Amino acid sequence: MDTLSRRSFLATSLAAGAFLFVPEWVRKAREAVSLSGQILAAPVDPRHTLFAHKERSGVYTLCLDGKRYSEPPPVTLRQYISKREGIPLSRVDRLGRGHLEFEYGIRRQDLDKDASLAHGYGDSYGFLSAEKSPEALGYRYVRSVLDKISASPSGAERLGGISLVSPSMPLCDFWAAEAEDLLSLQCLQKTLVSLGHKTAVVLAS
Numbered sequence: 717m718d719t720l721s722r723r724s725f726l727a728t729s730l731a732a733g734a735f736l737f738v739p740e741w742v743r744k745a746r747e748a749v750s751l752s753g754q755i756l757a758a759p760v761d762p763r764h765t766l767f768a769h770k771e772r773s774g775v776y777t778l779c780l781d782g783k784r785y786s787e788p789p790p791v792t793l794r795q796y797i798s799k800r801e802g803i804p805l806s807r808v809d810r811l812g813r814g815h816l817e818f819e820y821g822i823r824r825q826d827l828d829k830d831a832s833l834a835h836g837y838g839d840s841y842g843f844l845s846a847e848k849s850p851e852a853l854g855y856r857y858v859r860s861v862l863d864k865i866s867a868s869p870s871g872a873e874r875l876g877g878i879s880l881v882s883p884s885m886p887l888c889d890f891w892a893a894e895a896e897d898l899l900s901l902q903c904l905q906k907t908l909v910s911l912g913h914k915t916a917v918v919l920a921s
Contacts (some may be wrong), residue, residue: 719835727874731907746899755905758909762914766854766918767919775895778895780853792829797820810822826908858880877895
């Protein structure tokens, strides 16, 4: 099961001591959404890219410096055991033969084999999502950005928002930041520019 928290962009939101979404900017952002679907105010010469992947539900999953995996790279038994035991990869080789055989039913020479669902060792996609997938990197990055937006008075116009999805159970490892719509992506890009981030929000093809 996943835990979901929502962060809203409000017309009175502030970042770096200034109002983010003044009326003129809001008007232009809405026009851009309705006419072209383009993202406003991307930085010049960006160093990073947040790819926005549109899901069937209509939300956009945000991936940092990479697109979503269609087929995740395989996870080895060594990686899986390292994660499950909470120890560095270098210490997996120090686990006793009896421990490996009793807990995992494998021999030491099997440690570099694929730990797929077919072998009963869990979901490699979930492992990658928690550790180093573009979705997980996007989650951590976007959350850190949203933490820099000041709280706004109640009653302000809501312009959109982002849902932060995190696992609530051990070995349930999906992390993602999901923008509600194109206007939410516009607001996120405006926030990044205002904070001086060289990160472009790009609609994934």
